[in-house]
Amino acid sequence: xxxxxxxxxxxxxxASEKQLKEAERQLRQQQRERRQLPKDKRAIASxxxxxxxxxxxxxxxxxxxxxxxxxxxxxxxxxxxxx
Numbered sequence: 001x002x003x004x005x006x007x008x009x010x011x012x013x014x015a016s017e018k019q020l021k022e023a024e025r026q027l028r029q030q031q032r033e034r035r036q037l038p039k040d041k042r043a044i045a046s047x048x049x050x051x052x053x054x055x056x057x058x059x060x061x062x063x064x065x066x067x068x069x070x071x072x073x074x075x076x077x078x079x080x081x082x083x
Contacts, residue, residue: 009015015023034046 006020010017010020
């Protein structure tokens with residue numbers, strides 16, 4: 001039987017019990033708010049959430065690329081100074 005993502009994060013030490021409980025609380029609150037919206041508005045909220053998530057992923061990708069470039073430059077400087 002596979003363990004849940006929650007259990008895996010907890011076991012790996014990547015999240016604390018407090019962080020997991022907070023994430024679950026936020027998820028329940030979002031679901032409650034979505035249920036309170038009229039059905040025609042629910043799709044709009046989901047679209048907005050998807051757009052926000054896409055933006056967040058794009059920013060993370062840009063940040064990773066920038067970090068990689070900065071690391072490369074630092075490595076080059078280190079190699080030049082050691083020669």
